[in-house]
Amino acid sequence: MFSVCADPSLLSGLDWFSCYLTTPKHLAFFGSFGLVMLLIAVVAPVALAIGFAAAVASRSASPLLSLPGRGYIALARGVPDIVFFLFVPIALDQGFEYLRYLVICPDQPDGVWQGNNFLVCSAAKLPLSTAAPIWHSIYGFGLAVISFGLVFGAFAGNVLAGSFEAVPIAQIQTGASFGMTQSHIFRRILVPQMWVFALPGLSNLWQILIKATPLLFLLGLQDIVYWARELGSSKTSIYAYPHPDWRLYYFGFLLIFYLGLTAISEVAYKRIMARLSRGQATLAGSGKIGLRGGV
Amino acid sequence: MNVCFDTIQAYGLRAIGIGERLLPKADITLCEQMVLIGSGLIWNVYFGVLSIGFGFWFAVCLSLGRLSQFAVLRLVSSGFVFLFRGSPLFIQFFFAYEAFVLLPKTGITIDLGLVVIDASTGWFTKAWAGALFVLFCNTAAYSSEIFSGALQSVPNGQIEAARASGMTRFQIFRRVMFPNMLRLAWPAYMNEAIFLFHSTTLVFFSGFPAWRQEGDALYYASYFAEKTFNPFVPYPIVAGYFILLTLVIIGVFTLTGGYLNRSVPQERRVKPRFRLLIWR
Secondary structure: OOHHHHOHHHOOHHHHHHHHOOOHHHHHHHHHHHHHHHHHHHHHHHHHHHHHHHHHHHOOOOHHHHHHHHHHHHHHHHOOHHHHHHHHHHHHHHHHHHHHHHHHOOOOOOOOEEOOEEOOOHHHOOOOOOOOHHHHHHHHHHHHHHHHHHHHHHHHHHHHHHHHHHOOHHHHHHHHHOOOOHHHHHHHHHHHHHHHHHHHHHHHHHHHHHHHHHHHHHHOOOOHHHHHHHHHOOEOOOOOOOEOOOHHHHHHHHHHHHHHHHHHHHHHHHHHHHHHHOOOOOOHHHOOOOHHHHO | OHHHHHHHHHHOOHHHOOOOOOOOOOOOOHHHHHHHHHHHHHHHHHHHHHHHHHHHHHHHHHHHHHOOOOHHHHHHHHHHHHHHHHOOHHHHHHHHHHHHHHHHHOOOOEEOOOOEEOOOOHHHHOHHHHHHHHHHHHHHHHHHHHHHHHHHOOOHHHHHHHHHOOOOHHHHHHHHHHHHHHHHHHHHHHHHHHHHHHHHHHHHHOOOOOHHHOOOHHHHHHHHHHHHOOOOOHHHHHHHHHHHHHHHHHHHHHHHHHHHOOOOOHHHOOOOOOOOOOOO
16 A cells, blocks of 8 residues: 555564555455444344334234234244344345246256255346356345344334333323324324333344344355454465464454444433433423433 | 154264264255254253353342442443443454463463463363353343342332341341342343343354364254255254243243242232343
8 A cells, every 4th residue: 555565574563564454455354344334324224114114013903914013023032133144145045046037047957946956047146147246245235234124123123012002091092082093193192202212122222233243244244253354364474464363353353343332322322312301201301300310 | 753763863962972973964854954953952051051050140249249339349340241241242252262262372371260271271262161151251241230220129128127127238138139139130131041042052153163063053054054055944943942942941930030029919029021132
């Protein structure tokens, strides 16, 4: 990157480090922190939307809606999440390829199940083997977003369903006595009041989401865990920057990164909670008792 | 049926190294998947039971430390809890594994109080000890959050009554605060136990190698998914096993909770119910 870095073997001390930390691979490592942030930023609204839909569906009077909603929410409770993270991307990948197989090459000689192999014709592969590497990364990231969204959607649905229940019944009854319709009550009373009850659970979920991001590594993406293992492992003198096994320091850095992220979120949560509690029919909102004493 | 009996003999205890050495490679049957994944569950139960069993006592100490009148104790125990609750368990596993492998080589020894890690304690790089240690610290941190909350909500009147009847500080803790804390914390602690069991599935995916292919339930499931290219059989099997395991945990904790609440009138008991989930 810098002209001094042309011949690393001549460098020492601080120069060596500043050159070492700006190699293209290290820049990719720093970029992968952006990938983690991007994943959190994309998944959070997706999961919230899915969770909201599931929570509303689970409250529906029609069993056609409420049963799938409840089942979806309940499933995420009994099964380790990592099972979903391993299962959903493979299942989706095969599902997409199977659909493309039905459209593009349905008359493939041996079918898709050949012995113990799942094979579709190369025109139906997703992404195409001729596609640029960037498309493979985008496809992998998309699968990750969908599986994170599905898992965290179930968690969010669980939280939101609980907070719908927590809105005082008198508020709804008052709305009804004013002659509001069902959907009016839902939009004007239930939803605005629900958030303050949902926030502790959602903030917990946010922390969970942050701490679940290293699982991207299991999905085969080049995320921060991948790079930490890659860059930290000992490099012999055939490499430009030989060093012993430094994975400990790289993982230590990741540890500090996550601690910082969760600590910042904690502070932000307290601020939002104070703002949302204003004017609500809760102890914290009455203004008489501070947040800590009230909740 | 008979065939499956043979499979159970061959693979029933494969996860702890008893039985057939080679894992099934071709023509994998449903029975083989069920048996091998089930045998992997031994490790999940091992990690879960031991880390909760030992972590419980450490968690009680930590939560007392956080409420202590000595600033140093407060700082150390809250720092410990922040470290283990604020970072992903996945990264903790990686970090701990590297530390256990690397530090003895460089001549640095870690003094854990009971055991000193140096070159001679190589078994800390094995999953059965190293991962157990990480899980132990992790569950202690999460549980101490629950316990210190419960300690603060022990009714004041009971402590005053105990003091008035001349109990010593230790007696008050042993006879009044501890039982009340357990009773109040129990439903949340059940949740913690369930999620700890779930997170034992991370062990063999995070640095700690599976020695001689002796892994946990998810390790074998992903092995089968790789071999058969069919995720729709092994992963639902793991899911099924874990739902059963979760039901067993709920059963055990509900029974214990009833015992802890035995002196409390029916209507004031703390009901077990699902709380917010926790993730490491």
